[in-house]
Amino acid sequence: MIVRNEETTLPKCLGSVKDFVDEIVVLDTGSTDKTTQIAQQFGAKVHYFTWNNNFSSARNEALKYVTGDWILVLDADESLTSEIIPLIKSAISKEEYLVINLVRQEVGSTQSPYSLVSRLFRHHPDIYFDRPYHALIDDSVMAILAKEANWEIGYLPGVAILHTGYQKAVINEQNKSAKAAAAMAEFFANHPDDAYVCSKLGALYMQMGKINEGMELLNHGLNQIIGNQVNEDKKPLSKFKYSQSQKVEVAFDEDINYDILYELHYHLGIAYTNLKNLPSAISHYQAAVKLPIYPLLKLGGYNNLGNLFKNMGNFSEAKIAYETAIKIDPNFVTGYYNLGMVCKAMGLFAEAIDAYNNAINLNPDYAEAYQNLGVVLLKIGDVQGSLEAFEYAISLHELNNPEEAQRLHQGLKEMGLF
Template identity: 50%
Template sequence: MVKLSLCAIVKDEEACIGRCLDSVKEVVDEIVILDTGSRDRTVEIARDYGAQIEHYQWNDDFAAARNAALQYVTGDWVLVLDADEILHPEIVPQLQEAIASDRHLAINLVRQEIGAKQSPYSLVSRLFRPLPGIQFSRPYHALIDDSVTEFMAQQPDRWDIGYLSSVAIVHDGYRPEAIAARDKLSRIRKAMERYLSEHPDDAYTCSKLGALYVQNGEIEAGLKLLRKGLKQEKHLDRLLRYELHYHAGIALSKQQKVGKAKSHYEAAIALNILPALKIGAYNNLGNLYMQTGDLTGAIAAYERVWQIDPNLPIAHFNLGLALKEKGKLNEAIAAYHHAIELDPTYAEAYQNIAVILLKNGKVFESLDHFRKAIALYERRDSPAGSELRSTLKEMGFKI
């Protein structure tokens, strides 16, 4: 019987630790929690789930903390989660089958990023055999990949890496409010800058820190790091090459260098990786096609997104935008309705339907959709609601 352990490092996670442990309590044989200084009820809640609690002095190094936690694990396999993550229940049978294999050293898992509309999936190395020598590296975005590569090189015919293609982990920590609440970006930046100063040629950190600079508006600084990483492209795994091209495309798009941005997105899409991981590149490429008036190209890119994930609201919304510009109004409305079916709070979809209906002379139906859009905007405290109300008032409509 294969024994599976859950391992997590935590600090002040009382709001979410219960959901995390609920998702694994019937799956794992052991729960190891490494607390790094909680002042709330995190430890108490974890104990209620039968967790083994250990303590660790936080030193701004996630790899060091994760490796410290691994010392207490006794299972044949370990699943590593953060408190703001849950194990998707539908993946459990596949997970159990995967760890029963004698060949697998590690299993890569698809993680769904809640709040990340453009690129909602990532691949993470969080399920592995806790053998001597398998450990995390890098202070932030810590991962075991480097040690796994070295371990497998010593026994090339013994081990392989597996992956589960369905969503295994649901992550709720990348919503803007979640990041702001913990000042995550500042802590991430400091940790990665320190690591890069010590490892200046580390392409992985170039990718992550470069993307963070671009996100922060420091486009040139970000591009410099991304290009530095891409100079090593021939020696990098496909996922890292994808990330470098993807983020370079974003940076160049912000600089209005459309042709160069397209080239990077196309290079990212051409890589042989899980299609779900390419959604961000397809979305952004479609946006560039829209920007340059290539509606056929935009429609093809957006259609590819919903073919990969038909349950992604923004895929249908973006397709609606392109179809509307193409003059295919009924098809555009249908696409917007698909987006609303998947996300009933999609105010922009209601507004765009309203605009089409108004142009078609369906005033009452249009106003009903405008009202729904305004109500949804106001529910999320968006100024778009009052702006839309004012615009309609100027047009002579009373909402």
């Protein structure tokens, strides 16, 4: 891992791997806090590198100090889930795997909450990172596969990495968006046909409010892929995914990187939603969720599609979208809440109650779920149950949203319920 001023997050990260890995290599790029001391307390071998605004350079420097057979890459704001460790042990024991793709969850995110990352790979001399931001090993791996036909790419089901660094407060505090945009814009200037950078930089511009610039990049990236201009030596890792026991059989064009194509359609969906062009937004989301990619990656697409249909009054299609999202991820709290809202609007009160209760079981502090549960229970005449739900909602709102707590309390009082 590479680090800089990570004393707050580093203990959790290293604590998640200390009893599993044989070696911890930490490359410090200029910390002024207790980062290096904390790393050493966990037994890490700490090395130093002068930061040059290029993540790939730093990651490749860190690779020089690795002595193990397999390499797991983490950032300080990430942690390894305990459930994935037995699966990793089993996968790396197999002779055929060169890289194992891992599912990463963006904690607290409803927009693209999951991604597939190539963070576990053999200590192969020809594997290296490329790109100054969002550093990847993918291009070097594809070059190896073209020369050495004995290798396969694997993936593990289930969440392997938890990531907190994309939460809005963290991004704002560390000025991550501006740093990322500067690094990617410089790279894009020299690689104008790189669809991956178009996707990442275009999405970042959207987040920064640069709608026109973002859409231009996203459409440019889309044209690069649909125009079949992806080079033969840059085929996606996704097309080589395997489970631990058998290959994933999907018929698709091997020259197209469907993971990038999904992201381009997904972020164009967000762009057109911001521009109030809902038909175009729906079209892009529908194109995104039809692509042959790892199902968890489609979660945000189905959820956003459901939101658009709901806002347009097409509750039946919204219900299907939310139900599909929940089927993909039975722990998708937001999906259950949204399903409850659309079922309530359709008058399907029993289904709405089930959906709200599922959301509450997964997140007992979900004030809005309690509040809307109270509304539905009141509609079916369960006054006592409704009051209990409203009381929970008010108590939770008082902690985080006092104005809403007061508004809800006043409304119930005016109805003669309080």
